[in-house]
Amino acid sequence: MAAAARTIEELDAEVSVCRACPRLLQWREEVAVVKRKSFADQPYWGRPAPGWGSPRPRVMIVGLAPAAHGANRTGRVFTGDRSGDFLFASMHRTGLANQSVCVDAADGLALIDTRVAAAVRCAPPANAPTPAERATCAPWLDAEWQLTGADVRVIIALGGFAWRAALQMIRSAGGTIGSPAPQFGHGATAALNTSHGDVTLMGCYHPSQQNTFTGKLTPAMLDEILRQARERSQG
Numbered sequence: 001m002a003a004a005a006r007t008i009e010e011l012d013a014e015v016s017v018c019r020a021c022p023r024l025l026q027w028r029e030e031v032a033v034v035k036r037k038s039f040a041d042q043p044y045w046g047r048p049a050p051g052w053g054s055p056r057p058r059v060m061i062v063g064l065a066p067a068a069h070g071a072n073r074t075g076r077v078f079t080g081d082r083s084g085d086f087l088f089a090s091m092h093r094t095g096l097a098n099q100s101v102c103v104d105a106a107d108g109l110a111l112i113d114t115r116v117a118a119a120v121r122c123a124p125p126a127n128a129p130t131p132a133e134r135a136t137c138a139p140w141l142d143a144e145w146q147l148t149g150a151d152v153r154v155i156i157a158l159g160g161f162a163w164r165a166a167l168q169m170i171r172s173a174g175g176t177i178g179s180p181a182p183q184f185g186h187g188a189t190a191a192l193n194t195s196h197g198d199v200t201l202m203g204c205y206h207p208s209q210q211n212t213f214t215g216k217l218t219p220a221m222l223d224e225i226l227r228q229a230r231e232r233s234q235g
């Protein structure tokens with residue numbers, strides 16, 4: 001289904017009805033019915049969250065997976081939870097988004113030359129997809145890369161899981177990543193020869209509460225990665 005999509009709109013429509021992972025399917029739908037008390041009066045999306053942003057980005061941000069009460073509720077990746085608040089506020093400060101407000105799909109937020117996608121598109125229990133689920137979901141990311149990646153010059157991987165997904169995406173499209181494969185780290189970079197030309201992969205800690213509440217990832221640290229990415233993408 002992913003490979004057959006001819007446009008990003010087709011891809012988004014196809015992925016939104018994907019049911020390939022039994023564990024994630026069960027979880028995303030259960031959460032959408034039980035809901036969190038504070039969102040009890042809201043409808044939940046309860047489906048895979050497609051990538052979102054510029055249709056021809058220069059920067060691609062790869063995250064982990066939708067949050068159960070974030071994108072699994074709002075239907076837009078990184079929207080409706082504190083990780084997204086942290087990320088989009090930084091994107092606004094660094095010129096990659098038109099505003100910092102990120103609430104739902106009708107909030108007016110627009111990304112500037114940037115696209116955000118998750119390595120796994122359904123909310124996983126405990127925010128922890130398995131490597132097998134990442135492999136099952138990979139064709140959606142691969143197809144998104146094929147359809148939107150022509151102008152991408154920087155890929156930012158939010159966390160090691162996304163780093164490995166991004167490398168696999170490049171490899172699947174016939175690119176070369178070197179051997180041994182570059183290792184994830186905050187601030188790590190890797191020069192990749194991809195099907196869309198030379199791209200820099202940049203590592204950044206994931207803006208999860210585990211990292212932002214403990215100070216492992218500060219706003220200044222994220223700003224620095226995004227600022228560098230923006231500069232490199234325009235060079």
Ligand code: SF4
Binds near residue numbers: 140
């Ligand atoms: S995680 Fe990906 S492959 Fe699995 S059901 Fe969701 S969209 Fe489909």
